[in-house]
Amino acid sequence: xxxxxLQVKEVIQETADTVTLSFWHPISEQIKxxxxxxxxxxxxxxxxxxxxxxxxxxxxxxxDTAVAVTVKRVPNGIVSNYLxxxxxxxxxxEVIEPMGSFFFEPSENANxxxxxxxxxxxxxPLISIAKTVLKTEPNTKVHLLYGNRSEESIIFxxxxxxxxxxxxxxxxxxxxxxxxxxxxxxxxxxxxxxxxTIWLKDACVDFKKDNFFMCGPEEMMDDLxxxxxxxxxxxxxxxxxxxxxPMQEEDTVNTDxxxxxxxxxxxDGDTHEFVVxxxxxxxxxxxxxxxxxxxxxxxxxxxxxxGKCTDGKVKMDEEEGLTEKEIAQGYILTCVSHPMSEGxxxxxx
Ligand code: FES
Numbered sequence: 001x002x003x004x005x006l007q008v009k010e011v012i013q014e015t016a017d018t019v020t021l022s023f024w025h026p027i028s029e030q031i032k033x034x035x036x037x038x039x040x041x042x043x044x045x046x047x048x049x050x051x052x053x054x055x056x057x058x059x060x061x062x063x064d065t066a067v068a069v070t071v072k073r074v075p076n077g078i079v080s081n082y083l084x085x086x087x088x089x090x091x092x093x094e095v096i097e098p099m100g101s102f103f104f105e106p107s108e109n110a111n112x113x114x115x116x117x118x119x120x121x122x123x124x125p126l127i128s129i130a131k132t133v134l135k136t137e138p139n140t141k142v143h144l145l146y147g148n149r150s151e152e153s154i155i156f157x158x159x160x161x162x163x164x165x166x167x168x169x170x171x172x173x174x175x176x177x178x179x180x181x182x183x184x185x186x187x188x189x190x191x192x193x194x195x196x197t198i199w200l201k202d203a204c205v206d207f208k209k210d211n212f213f214m215c216g217p218e219e220m221m222d223d224l225x226x227x228x229x230x231x232x233x234x235x236x237x238x239x240x241x242x243x244x245x246p247m248q249e250e251d252t253v254n255t256d257x258x259x260x261x262x263x264x265x266x267x268d269g270d271t272h273e274f275v276v277x278x279x280x281x282x283x284x285x286x287x288x289x290x291x292x293x294x295x296x297x298x299x300x301x302x303x304x305x306x307g308k309c310t311d312g313k314v315k316m317d318e319e320e321g322l323t324e325k326e327i328a329q330g331y332i333l334t335c336v337s338h339p340m341s342e343g344x345x346x347x348x349x
Contacts, residue, residue: 001296002097003042004031008089009066014155018121019084020058022068023095031067033098034105035060035132036125036213036241039069040096040297043082049279050094052299053079056124056215056241057098058156060131062106067098070155072121099302102241104129104213106136112210114140115200117224119147119191119216123155125241129213134167143203144173147191147216151181174199191216193223200227207231215241242320257315261339265307267293267348276339281317282346283334293334293348300336305348307334312344 006023014020025031033039040054059068071083087093102125104114114133116126123146130142148154160173176187176195189195212233214224221240228238258278265272265286276285283305286293296304300318309330317336319327334346 004095004097005092006067006095008087008091008093011087011089014070015072015153017073017084017153018070018155019087020068020070021083021087021093022059022064022066023093024066031098033057033061033067034103035062035128036103036239037098037100038125038301039067039098040299040301041069041079041083042094042096043079045078051078052096052297053077054100054297054299054301056100056102056128058124058127060128060135062132062135064131070121070124072155096297099296100241102213102215102239104132106132108136109139110137111139112137112141113203113205114142115203115205115210115212116142116144116146117191117196117212117214117216117220118144119220120149120153121155122215122217122241125215126213127156127159130163130171134163134171140170142167142171144171145176145191145196145199146173147176147178147220149179150177151184172203191220191223193226196224197227207233209237211237211239213239213241218242257340258338261342261344263312263339263344263346265291265293265334265346265348267307278338280338281335282314282332282337282339282344286334295335298335300333303333305334307332307346307348309337310345310347312339313341314338314344314346315340 004026009022009024012020038054038056040052042050042052045051055069055071057067058070071080073084074080118126133140133142163171164173176189176191177184178190180188261276263276263282272291274285274289276282283295294304296302300321303321309332314332314337316332321333322331
């Protein structure tokens with residue numbers, strides 16, 4: 001895993017609560033990434049620790065020279081609020097290299113439809129994908145369904161309008177607002193199964209060959225999943241990204257509940273027993289002891305540190321990276337997990 005210290009090239013205020021930060025590439029290399037992937041930004045805290053959060057890139061590797069992320073404030077969001085309030089042009093930020101399995105792979109001769117579904121800050125990886133498709137696949141059409149609360153909260157409104165006029169026959173946006181002003185004449189409500197089915201049919205969707213990318217809140221994703229199940233769309237055509245969805249960044253673990261505990265981790269045929277301090281995650285404690293466990297983003301997003309808790313009780317700061325079923329089966333991400341009882345045993349495949 002590579003870490004960079006990137007200098008901020010520009011800070012753009014997109015809406016009242018959202019900024020885009022673009023970065024200069026390091027002098028020695030061009031950072032490589034795919035449209036839809038994320039980087040992880042680490043900021044220092046007052047007690048000498050670091051907090052990390054992952055953000056999808058809003059820039060396109062095909063059209064933008066700088067790497068950029070777009071960050072919306074969230075209530076109590078330590079990193080998102082810091083990035084909105086305290087970062088200026090010329091500052092340096094610690095950034096972990098691009099990663100993520102939600103990405104678009106261009107194919108120059110493709111002739112297809114790409115459908116994008118986003119709500120709020122879920123637009124971030126989707127605009128990167130839209131710009132990339134329009135540039136790299138001249139015969140492909142892009143359709144974006146984009147939900148927001150109000151006109152003022154639409155991120156990238158201007159940029160999307162420019163793309164629509166530049167690619168008149170190949171790019172279209174359908175906005176839908178849940179709390180529009182009195183002058184709004186567009187669609188009203190939220191993205192759901194009924195209005196999305198109509199929109200897809202109006203756009204002459206072909207469920208056998210078109211591709212679908214979505215990023216938004218859980219209810220939106222669940223509604224869209226039902227459509228794809230109903231029309232038996234192959235899993236390889238459907239791509240989900242969860243973590244740009246509006247969500248709380250607040251830790252779910254009350255730090256007063258945490259105690260120093262000894263944990264056993266079984267990995268690669270070896271059993272490691274070590275102490276986890278109250279301020280540490282299981283992965284942090286292991287790394288401090290030079291125990292070589294698998295990991296990547298250290299932010300509960302990439303699942304590289306997946307393990308199964310086979311004894312004792314563990315709680316995660318952040319559960320977004322796993323499905324409810326995986327959590328019920330005892331799977332944990334060691335980078336965001338704390339032991340909550342004695343005798344915790346974690347097995348890593
Ligand atoms: S290291 Fe990425 S989820 Fe834990």
